[in-house]
Amino acid sequence: MSAKHFKIIALQSVFALFVFLLFVYFFVKYDSEQLQNQVNNMGQTLDFAIEVDVNTSKGVLASFAYNYEIDPDLDVAKFETLAKHYIKVNPEIIYVQRKDKETTTVMVYPDTYSYTLGATLMGRPEVEEAVRKAIKDKIVTANAPYVLKDSEDLLGLVIRYPLYKEEIFNGFIVVVMNIDNLLNNIIDAEMMTDYNISLIDDNEKLFWGYDGQHKGHVYINNIAILDNFWTIQVSMKDNMMASTIGFLTGTSFLFLLIVGLLVVMQIRLMKKDQNNQQLAISKEELENRLLQSVNAISKIGELRDVYTASHQKKVADLSCAIGREMGLKDEKIRNLSFGSLLHDVGKFFVPSEILNKPGKMTDLEYQIIQTHVDESYNVVKEIDFPKEIHTMVYQHHERLDGSGYPLGISGDEIILESRILAVADVVEAMTSHRPYRAALGIDAALKEILFYRGTKYDAEVVDVCVKLFKEDGYTISSS
Ligand SMILES: [Fe+2]
Secondary structure, three states, rough: HHHHHHHHHHHHHHHHHHHHHHHHHHHHHHHHHHHHHHHHHHHHHHHHHHHHHHHHHHHHHHHHHHHHHOOOOOOHHHHHHHHHHHHOOOEEEEEEEEHHHHHHHHEEOOOOOOOOOEEOOOOOOHHHHHHHHHHOOOEEEEEEEOOOOOOOOEEEEEEEEEEEEEEEEEEEEEEEEHHHHHHHHHHHHHHHHOEEEEOOOOOOOOOEEOOOOOOOEEEEEEEEEEEEEEEEEEEEHHHHHHHHHHHHHHHHHHHHHHHHHHHHHHHHHHHHHHHHHHHHHHHHHHHHHHHHHHHHHHHHHOOHHHHHHOOHHHHHHHHHHHHHHHOHHHHHHHHHHHHHHHHHHHHHHOOHHHHHOOOOHHHHHHHHHHHHHHHHHHOOOOOOOHHHHHHHOOOOOOOOOOOOOOOOHHHHHHHHHHHHHHHHHHHHOOOOOEEOOOOOOOOHHHHHHHHEEEEEEHHHHHHHHHHHHHHOOOOOOOO
16 A cells, blocks of 8 residues: 555544544533433422422421411310321321420420430430420421331431410421332332432431432532421432443444444555556557557558658548547547558558559559558458448548449448548648649648538538638648
8 A cells, every 4th residue: 555545544544533533522512411401300300399298298287287376275186187187198297296385395306316206305405406496486397307217218207387375385286207208209200210319418417318429410409398408419320321431332343343444445445546547557558559550550551652651640640630620539539540540551452563653544553543442441450440440441532422432332321530531631642742743732632622522522521621721720741
């Protein structure tokens, strides 16, 4: 492979690599944006679902509180009925509890490490502080989830509502819901098996979900849970990234395969191109050799006719000039050249005494000279030329009006190549010396073909020939 071809392949490979990297860049960029969008959508859906469920519990509380405030004598039976109703409607609510001022003070608040609700307040300052704050602000408060029982799948969220009667704190209504069950239900519903999900409480402690480092494509948001907030983090599981990397690896392999195939194809094309170039050179060489051979035969044919040296060469030049002026294709010009160079080769078989006889010829001598057409044809037909070359040699003394020889054919029976050769032949002959006369000159030659324009000679060919001499400055060399 040449250095030039190597350069082309190298350039193509670099270009292909550039296109591939561009593709990878846009794919990764697009894929990254898509994944981040998916993660964001998933996180927002979770936000919404959690808030809706927690607010449902808050609504339950508000409803109880309202009933309690307008009906301070809300009896236990009515409370129990309402509580059962809400628990039935909201299956995640484990129970609803009313605690009056007295019971609130002795047992209410959670102990993460205890499986009973109702640990004493005694000696638990942080709980007392939380209660005081709730009472003071008259707000609903939510405990961070904690384990209610010795069970990993039960995670309680306690929401409390302080009750007042004439501005005097009168206890709490408490709703306890299974947050673990709630989250599992939401996540199952959203089919988030491809994601890691973490819920972190306001003390930045993981209380639910995936305990690991989140990297890339992470959705992080604070969810307001009553007077608390949780931080939600959603990220993709590694297998999704792995599938992306796997895709890129597969694509890279495919790319390398395609580049490899392209290079192989390119090398083959270049080799073919080199072969074609060599063949083209060989063809040109062959044509040159053929032309040299034809020229040699042409000269041999003229050996006996000392007065017509180079006649065929000059006729060939003029025929080709006429053909080009008429706009003929290269192949026809080539045929004109070969046919013209050989049209009189048969004169070799005519005795030189007759060919070079200075005086007037007898009829017999003229008939013998006419045989050169058959002899020329016999020589040329042995060469594997296109048929037109054989025909133009055989027809070069025929005339349009049928007055020519050897067959006396006329009109369209005479092919264009023969008509051109006929005009070029007579013009060159008249401008050359002959044993029986001096050269007549180009004017006499043109006058001759114009005189027989459209009768013996093709009108268009005559016009083109005259134009060549009169307007284009064409000349026939005297040698
Ligand atoms: Fe001739």
